[in-house]
Every structure is written in C-alpha cells, then in structure tokens.
Amino acid sequence: MQIGVVTLFPEMFAALTDYGISSRAIQNELVSLEFWNPRNYATDKHRMVDDKPFGGGPGMLMKTEPLVASIQAAKEGVRQGPLAQAIQQAKVIYLSPQGKPLKQAHIAELAKRPNMVLVCGRYQGIDTRVIDSEVDEEWSLGDFVVSGGELAAMALIDAMIRLQPGALGDEGSAVEDSFANGLLHSPEYTRPKEFEGRKVPSILLSGDHEAIRVWRLKQSLGSTWLKRPDLLGPLTLNGEQQELLEQFINEYESRNPIQL
Secondary structure (H helix, E strand, C coil): EEEECCCCCCHHHHHCCCHHHHHHHCCCCCCEEEEEEEHHCCCCCCCCECCCCCCCCCEEEECCHHHHHHHHHHHHHHHHCCCCCCCCCCCCEEEEEEEEEEHHHHHHHHCCCCCEEEEECCCCCECCHHHHHHHHEECCCCCCCCCCCHHHHHHHHHHCCCHHHHCCCCCHHHHHHCCCCCCCCCCCCCCCCECCCCCCCCHHHHHHHHHHHHHHHHHHHHHHHCCHHHHHCCCCCCCHHHHHHHHHHHHHHHCCCCCC
C-alpha cells in the first residue's frame, strides 16, 4: 500500500514511522508512507500557507495554491511510487469533522486499496473549492474537533496497517479485534492467576478450547450489550449467539436486580 500525506507537520508522523507495528510494516515495505508539505509549494518569499477567509470571521484557512499544488504532486508521486501495483489514480481523502464517520468495515475496505492521498487540514480548514476540485472522499473519526488532520490521518493509517498481510505477529489478532465482527472484544486476562483477590475465570485455565470459544463469544456479546448496545441493532445473530446473549442478560440481571 502506497500512502501519500499532505501535511504542514510531517514530523508528527514519527509516531508511526519510528514505533511499533506501523514502523515494522514500513521497514518491511508492506506500506510506503511519503509526505508532501504545502509550505514547499508556496511561491511568496515568506512561504505563507494560511490566509484570512472571505466574509470575515475567526481563524485562518489553508492557502489554496500551495495546497492544490501539494495534493497534485502527492497524487503523481503515489501513482508512481515504489509500491504502486498499477498505474492507478490515487483517491484523495480529506480528514474532516464533516466527513463520514469511520467504522471498522470502512477501514477494511480502505486497507485494500493500493494507494491513496490523505489531506490533513489545519487552522479553520480549507477552501471549499479545493474540496470540490481535488478531494474524492471525506472521512471523520467522529463528532468532535481536533487541531489538525494529522491525528486523524495517523489513526486511519495505523488501523489500515493492522489489516495488511504480514503486519501483525499473529494474523488472528486483527480478526479478533473489537468491531471486526461487529462486536466488542471479550475480556482478557494474563498472569498472575489471582490479583488483588480477583481470579482469572476458571474456564480460561481449563484447556477446553471449545468451552473457551463459547465463553469468549458469550462475553463478547455481553460486553457489547452492556457498553455499546447500539452495535447489536444492525447485526443478525445466529442461534448460538442469540442463546448466549440471552444467557448473559439473564445472569447479569440476576446479579444486579432492579431496585424499586
């Protein structure tokens, strides 16, 4: 996967390039990450990259000309980059609070693309004409605002890297992540077997793989029902899942009776 990033602060992405799973994926050439800084395309002597919005109002906008030039350069660079799988025009994605909220299913689809360009806005955002002419898709991390698109781009890139074949030490990790099957992950435990009086569920120590599978599925369904019941609505549960969820709810309600 070839990813081009248009950003005023490429140094922020050291969190991805220098650490952890994403760093290894880049070093192993599973993913190529390149940066285009609009400041390098500014033509005035001060290399200005922001300007006042027409009509007044607080804040500044990213200047149109250097931003467009950097996006176009990134598209061409990604199209012919070292990991390009075909002469294919890269889609341009603008990380914006006005974009469509990202879900794991969207991440899975985006992760299959051979290339893309991510545009990281700053200040109050970017000129609408740039969105109209250069941007193919707008995506958002959620209904909140951060100071720039870099954090959103890093989250998206990291999530996509996890789905690249060979990126994780255990390929099953991504399959069992929260949201991978529409549910939250089941509770996890490690050593010691007892900590501050709380013991690891005995089923996890039994060695009975089928019983452990059923327990984990039941807890996953229960965690989703307790913490994110909205996720259950779109799902069609099979017979086993429905039965396990009902068991969990009955057991939970018996332990936590409603106080009248």
